[in-house]
Amino acid sequence: MMGKARSGSTGRFGDHAGALTLLLAAGLAFGWAPPLHAAEGKLETAGKKAEAALAAGETVRALQALEGAVDTVWQEGPLAFRKALAVKSAVGFGDYQPQNEAVYRPGEAMQVYVEPVGFAYARQEGKHRVRMHADLAISNPTGQVIVEGEDMFVVDTALAMPRREFNLVLSYKMPELSPGTYTAEFTLRDDNSGKSGSFSVPFDIAAPEPEAGEAAEPQ
Numbered sequence: 001m002m003g004k005a006r007s008g009s010t011g012r013f014g015d016h017a018g019a020l021t022l023l024l025a026a027g028l029a030f031g032w033a034p035p036l037h038a039a040e041g042k043l044e045t046a047g048k049k050a051e052a053a054l055a056a057g058e059t060v061r062a063l064q065a066l067e068g069a070v071d072t073v074w075q076e077g078p079l080a081f082r083k084a085l086a087v088k089s090a091v092g093f094g095d096y097q098p099q100n101e102a103v104y105r106p107g108e109a110m111q112v113y114v115e116p117v118g119f120a121y122a123r124q125e126g127k128h129r130v131r132m133h134a135d136l137a138i139s140n141p142t143g144q145v146i147v148e149g150e151d152m153f154v155v156d157t158a159l160a161m162p163r164r165e166f167n168l169v170l171s172y173k174m175p176e177l178s179p180g181t182y183t184a185e186f187t188l189r190d191d192n193s194g195k196s197g198s199f200s201v202p203f204d205i206a207a208p209e210p211e212a213g214e215a216a217e218p219q
Contacts, residue, residue: 005153006169079197082115102203114168120193127158131191179207
């Protein structure tokens with residue numbers, strides 16, 4: 001099985017085939033604890049500066065103070081996901097068509113649109129590079145993992161300037177699964193910050209269509 005990762009910005013995308021033994025939806029971060037007390041102090045200071053600037057009618061300075069607070073949350077918070085969902089197509093950040101009924105057949109491609117937050121950029125040759133790896137585990141309704149693979153997706157793309165409006169599109173072909181309901185859990189690891197986080201996307205595998213000349217089973 002081969003997975004593809006596509007970023008919502010111009011750059012180089014990596015394709016990686018993982019070894020499988022047989023891919024968003026609130027994000028769950030794990031394995032990393034932020035320095036809460038230090039962050040709280042910075043956020044409180046930024047808030048007071050923004051209030052003072054706004055009271056003085058200095059809109060730009062107030063916004064700059066709040067942007068500093070956002071920087072603090074971004075840098076010190078865990079890797080999380082603003083959005084993660086199955087889509088029919090995705091053109092760029094916020095520009096996608098949801099897949100309202102995530103029903104697939106084995107071999108059919110599923111696309112997952114993701115907006116990660118809290119990741120880091122690395123400076124390289126005048127560019128700001130994003131590097132992430134993603135694992136995948138598919139489980140049945142009882143929670144039993146029936147398909148799993150490490151480094152199924154590789155994200156490697158460079159931007160002229162760092163920005164927070166950033167998205168990924170993870171695409172993969174469904175393995176041979178029996179008809180039913182499943183959950184795909186993705187774990188993203190940010191190479192630049194060492195943070196990691198996970199999110200899940202439910203989907204269904206449809207029953208195979210009857211072959212030509214074959215009568216459908218009675219309902």
